Amino acid sequence: MNRGLAEDLAAELEAVALGDMEAMRRLHDATCHKLFAVCLSIVNDREASQDVLQEVYIKVWNRAQGFDRARGLPLAWLAMMARNSAIDWLRAQSRQRRTSEQVALELISDDGEPVDEQLARQQQAAQAINSMEELDTASHAMIHDAFIGGLSYSEVAESRGMPLGTVKSRIRRGLLQMRQSMVSD
Amino acid sequence: MIDRVSLSEERQTLAAELALGLLERVERLEAERLRFEHAHFADEVERWEAHAAGWVADLPPTEAPASSWTRVEAALGRQQLGEPMAPAPAQSSDPGQGWQFAAMAASLAAVLFAGLWLTQSGDTDPADEGLLRAEAPRFPTETLSVAQISGKDGADWLVSAAYDEAEGTLYLRLNAIEGGDRVPELWVIGPAGVPRSLGFAEESGSQVIVLTPELQQQMIAGSTLAVSLEEPAAQPSDAPAGPILGTAVLAPLVADAGPTGAAAGGATG
Secondary structure (H helix, E strand, O other), X not given: OOHHHHHXXXXXXHHHHOOOHHHHHHHHHHHHHHHHHXXXXXXXXXXXXXXXXXXXXXXXXXXXXXXXXXXXXXXXXXXXXXXXXXXXXXXXXXXXXXXXXXXXXXXXXXXXHHHHHHHHHHHHHHHHHOOHHHHXXXXXXXXXXXXXXXXXXXXXXXXXXXXXXXXHHHHHHHHHHHHHHHHHO | OOOOOOHHHHHHHHHHHHHHOOOOHHHHHHHHHHHHXXXXXXXXXXXXXXXXHHHHHOOOXXXXXXXXXXXXXXXXXXXXXXXXXXXXXXXXXXXXXXXXXXXXXXXXXXXXXXXXXXXXXXXXXXXXXXXXXXXXXXXXXXXXEEEEEEOOOOOOEEEEEEEEOXXXXXXXXXXXXXXXXXXXXXXXXXXXXXXXXXXXXXXXXXXXXXXXXXXXXXXXXXXXXXXXXXXXOOOOOOOOOOOEEEEEEOEEOOOOOOOOOOOOOOOOX
16 A cells, blocks of 8 residues: 555544544545455455445444554554454354354364374375475465454364364464564565 | 463464464463563564554455445434444454363452452442442342452452343442553453453442443453553544553352352453
8 A cells, every 4th residue: 555545544534533524435435445345355245245344434433533543554454344344244144043063063172183183294294295385375375364254273174174283284384484574574 | 272382483473373363262362361461472463463454455446336335324324313332342253262260260269359349338438338339249140250350560459340141231340540641441352352442441439331242242251351541532442552450351150159149250460
């Protein structure tokens, strides 16, 4: 995001915090496509995403005073609000649809990890033919997807049909690499 | 549980895992406590949060429905006409557990907590006594969870809290917190592992808060209550920015613990 846009959005947010409805409209128009994309990428339903988007802007109106331009970029602040709202919506839907079988799946915990670790080792051995570069790219994609979708380790493992231990080891490896790159940036 | 072999790298990874929401319930609560207690760990978490927020902001835009602003404007209009507003920040949530640690502390602190609450009532100005008695939670009750926050240096208690799950009501008593030009703000760290504001509080005295359904979901055994000092504002902030004075784990009352309710308590931060 360029500096000018960031400053414009920050100024609009500060005006919204003071109750400026026109600033609210300008902020909406400048960001709605981006925030709609965030909602849609998580909710995966256009109509529901529109509901979530409306909720996001109501939160923006109510919480604009919490934005501090010294602590972060305005678009990131808004995007995170959209992400969190979409995840809340998704989880609320999930709770409504939950079956006893799903509850049982959620109760899978680290107690089973030794078995998973064993499977992970087997899988890692089978994947030895993959290049490290491919593995790293997959790890980073897994981390991105997990964060944007609000998924925990066990949810990532379930969604990808992978052993929990494999998911953890891949993601942790990716996190350490990302951190190195964050430090060197 | 969290493995702390090779601590430095482990904590770096843990900070990332917390920031990215990867941890399961018990680990998440533990990591969140670390965040409150260790400034460097908290900085690392914040660094990751900022980094990851950029991933979300970098998603390519998608054409929003043309009616978007009309809907937002109408919703804001309804709100200004008096529809209830969420009193606190909301982020991701899910049901949770992780109260085993709290339960151990609870059994030790139970009678102390109940006694403290009752003693406080006795120490109050007689003019206020009726009000305080009316606000105090009933002992015993099967739906009551409690926590007591003390200062980080082990100083006197700062906040006593009792939460009535059946009523969704939080009973608070604050013990003369000196914040200067800042005001105490209360937080709950529920199963989602992120702090949510319960609102600002008076520096001392008792207070009753009826929580929204969303916040009620956070008030489970094992959740952490915290108090920070914040700049006065019209709305609670998304996360604590000021100093954290202390934390405590919300623990259920023990049903058969005696005539005073035998209660529970919390671990201090």
